[in-house]
Amino acid sequence: MILPLGYRYSATYAGIRNVARDDLGLIVSAVPASAAAVFTQNRVQAAPVKLCRRHLRASRGLVGAILVNAGNANCATRTGDRVALACCRAVGRQLKLPISQVLAASTGVIGVEMDDKKILNALPQLVAGLNDTRFPDVARAIMTTDLVPKETAAEVALARGTVRIAGMTKGSGMIHPQMATTLGFVLTDARLTPAELRRILTRATESSYNRISVDGDTSTNDTVVLLANGCSGLRPAANELGKVEEGVVTVMETLARMIARDGEGANKLVTIHVAGAANADAAARIARGIANSPLVKTAIAGSDPNWGRIISAAGNAGVAFDPSKVDIEMQGTPVCRGGLAARFSESALKQKLDAPECEIHFTIRGKGKGQARFWTCDFTEGYIRINASYRT
Amino acid sequence: MILPLGYRYSATYAGIRNVARDDLGLIVSAVPASAAAVFTQNRVQAAPVKLCRRHLRASRGLVGAILVNAGNANCATRTGDRVALACCRAVGRQLKLPISQVLAASTGVIGVEMDDKKILNALPQLVAGLNDTRFPDVARAIMTTDLVPKETAAEVALARGTVRIAGMTKGSGMIHPQMATTLGFVLTDARLTPAELRRILTRATESSYNRISVDGDTSTNDTVVLLANGCSGLRPAANELGKVEEGVVTVMETLARMIARDGEGANKLVTIHVAGAANADAAARIARGIANSPLVKTAIAGSDPNWGRIISAAGNAGVAFDPSKVDIEMQGTPVCRGGLAARFSESALKQKLDAPECEIHFTIRGKGKGQARFWTCDFTEGYIRINASYRT
Missing domain, CATH: 3.10.20.340 (ArgJ beta chain, C-terminal domain)
Known part of the structure; x- marks a missing residue:
């Protein structure tokens, strides 16, 4: 898989889930990336969802890092907001990013307090492990009942060169189309503005994540983030934006199909x-x-x-x-x-x-x-x- | 179970289902009964549902007999309307009732032609078997994936005597509240007008059949019929109508709970x-x-x-x-x-x-x-x- 330029990845086991399998992932852009995101429409929203909305507003759509954990949804928890904020602050400090440029996402059980010490303790190791090839490790770290990791990539040829798009996502239950479903992270090295990204993401979500269902239950944590860091050095011309959007749609539809195919218990x-x-x-x-x-x-x-x-x-x-x-x-x-x-x-x-x-x-x-x-x-x-x- | 006065029942095996278990039932009132009914809100409606609507309009809410079969929904079938009509006509002829006073109801598989000859051949035996105790036989004949027959009764004490209400229904899948769900037949020997019955049934449905779900699928055949033949000789006073409605609600809520309890595969x-x-x-x-x-x-x-x-x-x-x-x-x-x-x-x-x-x-x-x-x-x-x- 050819990955977009200018992103690094890491994953580790922080002890959030009971089995010793990576449960914490980090995605870092070399420069603050333009960002757009869609979230669950459930009335009950997890702390990291609320935090992402605030940070995207405060940063005017710039993101430098995404911290994601499996094993705990950090939803309907007393300490949820504080824990999500503390984790983002620690990431920001380690990576020298303003806290508003750090997003958090969680997936797992609802209503169980999340222990931020586990995450804070694992952070140095997580940051030390960052490199530009570990994309699949993050895709594995966000799995819950998924049987397979879900990742895909596309290249888009523009007049002056090629830009790359890569995406990862997770299933496998509480899957029902309402804006976004589950977690999804889509990265590109094209240069795009946050406003352009928002338009692309909204349309691409409609034909991908909003078109899948496993069980009709919409999660409290659904989050799909699209980042564009411009590290390809290529800014699509006005008449090339459609091609980039097609690439994003291809990646997101492929991810959505992967979720449906790996629905809990599914054979078909x-x-x-x-x-x-x-x-x-x-x-x-x-x-x-x-x-x-x-x-x-x-x-x-x-x-x-x-x-x-x-x-x-x-x-x-x-x-x-x-x-x-x-x-x-x-x-x-x-x-x-x-x-x-x-x-x-x-x-x-x-x-x-x-x-x-x-x-x-x-x-x-x-x-x-x-x-x-x-x-x-x-x-x-x-x-x-x-x-x-x-x-x- | 104390049954309302003035109704007779019969059931037989007509060969509609593959296993040799009664699949055809008949409920007959000694005199034309006031009737009200609620039906599925599915856009796809079975032939007997459409026929019932027509007959209730034509008869101005009078019903003398209800013919019901399991094993075939008579829905999305070429011959559906003709078959339902032919069966009602044959029942009317045998019981000397205008065809518009005969209702039909079906439950079973969708999209398979129903052979009216099987029903017409079984009719003489079905009519010969009518008596005032075989209520449970009809409740058993309408079962599909149900594990238990579903019947209940109530008595309502009025100033000048007691009226009786008895009901039967079936489950167990494609159960989702939209007006009525599945099949249900509720009989009383109180004297009530069709308009009074419609008001009672609408309200009672809201708190009973519209409050259950097994799997979120609404059937194409849902029908609940409420009959009142007046054979108790008692017409509730204006201030007693509420008591009768309470009795109907009790019967219908009990039937609805029975459906939920016996949902396909359910333990609880x-x-x-x-x-x-x-x-x-x-x-x-x-x-x-x-x-x-x-x-x-x-x-x-x-x-x-x-x-x-x-x-x-x-x-x-x-x-x-x-x-x-x-x-x-x-x-x-x-x-x-x-x-x-x-x-x-x-x-x-x-x-x-x-x-x-x-x-x-x-x-x-x-x-x-x-x-x-x-x-x-x-x-x-x-x-x-x-x-x-x-x-x-």
Whole structure:
């Protein structure tokens, strides 16, 4: 993976999680980077989310470092604000950054006090370990119930050279689209203003993180940060901004798909395509309704081409459509035509549904131009096993 | 169980479901009964739902018989309307009722053509089997993934005598509150007008069927019918209507709780009490948000007092509240005070959570008067097992 210029990374085990696996990560930019971020829309917001908002305002969108921990969400905690602030202050001191240029992010259990001493004690080692290749170590340190680390990169060729974009993210439960979902960090060495980054991030989030669901639960800690430090020396021309945005979208959609594929207990990545809705929002609502239906997701787990559950879930999405105009395909096989059963070989389709990737096309006939793509996973006994005992 | 006067019941196996278990039921009133009904709000509606609406309009709220089948939802089918009508016409002919006084209800798989010959062939036997004690046989015939039949009754003492109310219903999946959920039939021998019944049913549905969830999926076939045939000879006085409504509410809340308790794969009935919200609607939305969270429901399955998931789910309900004013109790044990962890014995509470009934109290401190009660079940591997292979 080719990483953007001008960033260093480190990870260590601070003792926040019970198992001795890295739980603390640090991302540092060589120069203060332009930054944009999106956060959870849950009414209950973790201390680091509130702190990030304040710091981005105070720094006018400049970020020098991001400290991130797994194992504790630092949410609904007495000492949350103080702990988040103390950790950022310590990072700032060690890296000679104004505290407002340090962001914090946390993921893990809610409602358990976080011990800042563990983090402060681990900081010297964390900073000493910084180098420009340890991107994958941070991606591993932020994993909770994730089975695989999630990272991807893209290069964008501009007239005067190439800029790089790299992103990392985590899953795997409490995943539901509301602005941003989970944690995600996307870095580029292009030179962009915070205002440009905000526009790019908002649009890219809409087609990536806002289009995935694992279980319909939105976390209290969701944070996606996009940094641009300009270390490539390249500032995209006005007519090249679109290309950079495409690169960011590619990285973020890939990360989002990785989250859905590694949903808790999931065996299959499910892609839902909706077309022919009145507008894009209506299409997204139908797609989300299908993606959130436990009955659709368990049917996929059982390789059962039970399209009745798909049309029923769409019917609950709060969007008006005529069921007799609906065509549904699963794995390219028509299963429903005009709202009625299509003729298909059940056994052949069952076999196709055993694949690790499933595609559902839900099309409303007519003149509607609204389209949406949405990613989710199948719903297996593994999800229950993981979540009936996650905390203990 | 003391049944209301003037109703007869029958059930038989018509061959609609694969296993030889009664799948066809009939409820007949000795005289045309006043009727009210509520139906699913899914955009995709089964043929019998559409037929019931038409018949209730045409008959001005009079019903002589209800034909109900399990094993096929008669939804998204080419022949659905014709089949539902043919069945009602045959029942009307055999019972000498106008076709508009016959209702039909179906539950089962969506998108598979229903063979009306099976039903028409079984009708003579079904009608021959009618008597005034076979209420439980119909309750059993409408079961799908239900483990137990669901029936309950109440008596209401009026000034000049007693009237009786009996109800039956079914679960166990695609259960989510939207007007009515699943199938429910509530019968009384009080004399009431269709308009009175509609008012009673609307209010009673709000506090019963609209307050349960198993999996957040709303069926295409949900139907709850309330009949009053007057066979007790008693017409409640104006000031006694409230007592009758209370009786109906008691019966419907009991049925609703039975559905939640017997949710697919469920081991536990979970009752969620919300208090202190701005108004009743806000309270209901918070309660529903908690009840629909897979993470809360899996934690209950694992007897894990993970209150962070409860406050996070409430935060996603789309209702404004101050997290620092929230108190949460599980099984009477305070687990969260003012949005923060309370001190409690985890092992003692885990043991309490092993009980077959769990109570969650979510209280917002302050002057809000909004309250709501909501029933759901825990979420276990059994749900997945059942639904990954329901159709096949």
